[in-house]
Amino acid sequence: MIALSLAEIAEVVGGQMHDIPDPSAEVTGPVVHDSREAGPGSLFVAFAGERVDGHDFAPAVVASGAVAVLGSRPVGVPAIVVDDVQAALGALARHVVRRLGATLVALTGSAGKTSTKDLIAQVLRRKAPTVFTPGSHNNEIGLPLTALTATEETRFLVLEMGARGIGHIRYLTGLTPPRIGVVLNVGSAHIGEFGGREQIAQAKGELVEALPEDGTAVLNADDPYVRAMASRTKAKVVFFGESDEADVRAENVRLTDTGQPAFRLHTPSGASDVTMRLYGEHHVSNALAAAAVAHELGMSADEIARALSEAGSLSRWRMEVTERPDGVTVVNDAYNANPESMKAALRALAAMGKGRRTWAVLGKMAELGDEALAEHDAVGRLAVRLNVSKLVAVGGREAQWLQLGAYNEGSWGEESVHVSDAQAAVDLLRSELRPGDVVLVKASRSVGLEAVATALLETGTEGEVAAR
Numbered sequence: 001m002i003a004l005s006l007a008e009i010a011e012v013v014g015g016q017m018h019d020i021p022d023p024s025a026e027v028t029g030p031v032v033h034d035s036r037e038a039g040p041g042s043l044f045v046a047f048a049g050e051r052v053d054g055h056d057f058a059p060a061v062v063a064s065g066a067v068a069v070l071g072s073r074p075v076g077v078p079a080i081v082v083d084d085v086q087a088a089l090g091a092l093a094r095h096v097v098r099r100l101g102a103t104l105v106a107l108t109g110s111a112g113k114t115s116t117k118d119l120i121a122q123v124l125r126r127k128a129p130t131v132f133t134p135g136s137h138n139n140e141i142g143l144p145l146t147a148l149t150a151t152e153e154t155r156f157l158v159l160e161m162g163a164r165g166i167g168h169i170r171y172l173t174g175l176t177p178p179r180i181g182v183v184l185n186v187g188s189a190h191i192g193e194f195g196g197r198e199q200i201a202q203a204k205g206e207l208v209e210a211l212p213e214d215g216t217a218v219l220n221a222d223d224p225y226v227r228a229m230a231s232r233t234k235a236k237v238v239f240f241g242e243s244d245e246a247d248v249r250a251e252n253v254r255l256t257d258t259g260q261p262a263f264r265l266h267t268p269s270g271a272s273d274v275t276m277r278l279y280g281e282h283h284v285s286n287a288l289a290a291a292a293v294a295h296e297l298g299m300s301a302d303e304i305a306r307a308l309s310e311a312g313s314l315s316r317w318r319m320e321v322t323e324r325p326d327g328v329t330v331v332n333d334a335y336n337a338n339p340e341s342m343k344a345a346l347r348a349l350a351a352m353g354k355g356r357r358t359w360a361v362l363g364k365m366a367e368l369g370d371e372a373l374a375e376h377d378a379v380g381r382l383a384v385r386l387n388v389s390k391l392v393a394v395g396g397r398e399a400q401w402l403q404l405g406a407y408n409e410g411s412w413g414e415e416s417v418h419v420s421d422a423q424a425a426v427d428l429l430r431s432e433l434r435p436g437d438v439v440l441v442k443a444s445r446s447v448g449l450e451a452v453a454t455a456l457l458e459t460g461t462e463g464e465v466a467a468r
Contacts, residue, residue, distance in 0.1 A: 001043075001148045002096055003028045006068055006080065009043070012095045013070070013088035015080040020068065025078075027067050031092070031148040033141065040065030045089055047141075048072060086140060090175040093144030097176050102131075102154045104176055105293055108161045108169060108204050109184025109220075111340045112286050113138065115278070116184060117160045118314040119290040123307040127299055128155035135315050136335075138162035140171065147176050156297070163203045164193055173210035180296060181207040181235070182218040182289050186225035187340040193367055201225040211235035218292045220285065221246040238296060240288040248292040250284050259352035261287075265305050267295045272305035277312050279319045279331070280348030282341070317450050319348065322457055327435040332453035333442040337365045339375045343382055345442050350386040353438040357389040361425055361452055363443025364398035373401055380405025380416070389437075391416040394425045395447055422448060426455045 007023035010016065017023060029041030033054065038044045038061035046054030046069050058075035062068070068078040070092075072085050082088040097104065105124075107117055114136045121132035131150045137143065138160040150157055161172045186201045208217040208229050215235040220226040222241035230237045240248040250263040261284045262275040276283055287308050294304045313320065317335035324330065329352070333345050342365060349358050360383050368375050380402040383391045391406045393399035399418055406416040419425050429439065429452070439456060443449040 001027060001029070001031055001150070002099060002152055004096075006078070009068075009070075009092060010080045013080065013082055013091050015070070015082040015088060018074040018079045018081055019076060020078045020080075025067055029065075029067075031070075031089075031145060033145065035061050038064050038066040042066045044069045045085060045145075046071035046075070047085055089141065089144050093147040094175050094177075096150065097147050097157070100150055100152070100154060100157075102150060102157045103180065103297065104157045104159065104178045105180040105182065106159045106161050106173065106176070106178035106207060107182035107184065107289070108163065108207050109182075109226075110187030110200060110204075111338055111344075112184050112282065113160045113162070114315050114335075115283065115313070115318055116182070116286040116289050117158055119283075119286055119308065119311050120182075120293050121156075121158045122311040122314070123290050123294045123299070123304060124156045124158065124297065126303065126307050127294075127297065129153045130156040130158060132158035133160040136160060136162070140168075140175075143172055144175055161207060163206075166199065166203050167206070169203060169206040170210065173207060178207070178211060179215045180218060180293055181211050181215065181233075182293060183207060183220065183226045183229055184285070184289055185220055185223045185340070187338060193369075197225060201229070205229045205232050208233035208235065216296050218289060218296070220289070221249075222285070238292050240292040241285065246288075248288050248295060250288055253281065253284055255281055255348075255351040257354070259348050263287075265291055265301060265308070267291060267301045267304065269295065270301035272301040274305045274308045276308060277310070279321055279352065280344055281351070282344035282348070317453075319345070320453075321352075324457065327437075328433055328456070329438045330453050330456050331438065331440045332450060333440060334445075334447075334450040334453060336445045337363075337443050339365060339368070339371075339379065342379050342442060345440055346379070346382055346386055346388065349388065349438060349440040353389075357434065357437045358387075359390050359392060359429065359433075359437060359439040360388045361392045361394060361429070361439060361441045361449065362399070362402055363394045363447035363449050364396065366444035366446055372398060376401035377405035377408070380407075380411075381409040384409040384411045384415075390414070392425050392428060393418045394422060394443065394449060394452070395420070422451045422455075425449075425452050429456060 027043045031043045033045040035057035044061040058069045062077040124130045213234045221239035221243040239246045253263040320332040393403040403418040441453040
């Protein structure tokens with residue numbers, strides 16, 4: 001964070017200083033809400049949760065070097081006390097972002113946010129110092145904490161914005177006002193919470209409504225819900241996609257023998273070839289979004305193509321591909337799942353597994369509401385149409401719907417199976433995998449199927465998978 005005195009911070013957040021011998025003492029390190037991350041020069045933000053109260057760690061964090069605590073009550077060590085800790089954290093982030101003057105790029109969408117954010121960051125940091133959201137810390141706490149990691153040297157700030165309801169993105173853009181806003185897609189993720197795609201589009205479009213007139217909205221021309229958002233902003237609109245009307249588009253899209261996408265990138269300033277290190281054709285759209293942002297910030301087509309071709313995966317459990325010593329390839333995409341990302345992962349598996357046996361170890365897709373049965377059925381059917389060698393559906397009724405969809409599509413006998421939990425899946429795979437097989441593991445985060453991938457990669461280990 002940029003250096004700020006405790007007196008300045010107290011004024012910004014409207015707080016009272018307690019047990020502070022020197023109000024001019026400066027916070028020069030990170031702002032953290034995990035006591036284990038506190039260190040010299042840091043500011044510790046104490047949240048009072050249902051099970052853990054951050055205020056209880058105040059003496060320990062100050063002993064480790066934290067300058068002060070931002071909390072809701074005095075704690076016997078230097079502290080700035082406020083009525084609402086979350087609001088204070090947001091106010092501090094807003095103040096720092098305004099002081100910095102960095103170009104803020106925000107993105108949202110139903111699927112692909114984290115992968116695209118990572119791509120944008122990897123491209124832009126070739127041009128200038130860039131700070132970006134770690135993992136998927138995209139909510140009202142993670143987003144301001146990320147913004148506060150920026151320093152005087154930061155020129156680009158790339159922030160992922162999540163939403164679970166109308167007004168969430170409007171709140172986040174109020175904390176960190178973007179100059180460039182990217183909307184990737186409107187899909188089925190969280191449709192059970194929103195009530196329908198129209199409501200999801202309404203929520204995601206709050207990002208473009210927040211843009212200034214001299215800003216830029218980067219919109220997916222291939223998604224009709226996103227394309228329609230052009231009417232909701234006064235900012236310049238740049239379209240990306242495979243559509244002919246896209247300003248930044250891909251031509252001659254194909255997958256290499258290893259399942260990595262390649263295409264000809266076209267921008268208003270030129271064209272160049274891209275071969276990505278990531279896996280799956282769905283990354284083409286993500287790459288085009290990143291390319292559109294980079295073009296708006298002055299990078300040439302050749303610079304963008306080179307950066308996209310060299311970019312890797314920065315976030316865990318998102319199409320993480322690992323080959324075991326025996327030749328079994330494990331694709332860990334277990335961080336989360338929705339119908340769009342599940343289908344994209346299956347297509348990537350089919351491309352990667354040409355000439356090899358393929359396994360799809362799949363579990364529940366959460367928060368689909370009334371669409372849950374149809375969407376799980378559709379994924380099971382797609383696994384059959386893509387000639388996946390064996391579907392292993394893991395878990396409760398949603399997994400049974402996956403397996404039933406495969407069965408109704410013509411997957412009989414041993415081509416699909418339902419197992420009760422992750423340990424049962426591991427036991428099955430350990431007994432039946434052969435050298436050269438490719439295994440995809442994917443489900444919503446709550447299922448915890450990353451344990452299956454972890455167990456498969458622990459070659460020679462027979463330990464059990466922890467129940468979840």
